Amino acid sequence: MTLEETQRRNDELRTTLKGATVYYTPSVFELDSRMRGRLLYRLTLVDRFHAESDHSEGVLIFAGLSIWWRIEGSELTLGTAEDL
Numbered sequence: 001m002t003l004e005e006t007q008r009r010n011d012e013l014r015t016t017l018k019g020a021t022v023y024y025t026p027s028v029f030e031l032d033s034r035m036r037g038r039l040l041y042r043l044t045l046v047d048r049f050h051a052e053s054d055h056s057e058g059v060l061i062f063a064g065l066s067i068w069w070r071i072e073g074s075e076l077t078l079g080t081a082e083d084l
Helices: 003-016 032-043
Strands: 020-026 057-062 065-072 073-079
Touching: 003 032, 003 065, 032 057
Parallel strands: 020 073
Antiparallel strands: 057 065, 065 073
């Protein structure tokens, strides 16, 4: 699979969540379910990456938290620095 194909696949998964299995680390799971829903929505809006990136991971600021996310296959994991 080329880099462009991988980027497209990861962008599709991240922006639509179709076919994704979403995992939360404990600190993210502790957020209210409505906040987790808003976090997922915010994640679908991420669109800035380095040119060489395969769009499989990143960090976003949400509700004062630095949230990291990672795509591995069809799995999407979200966590905070305290979970590393």
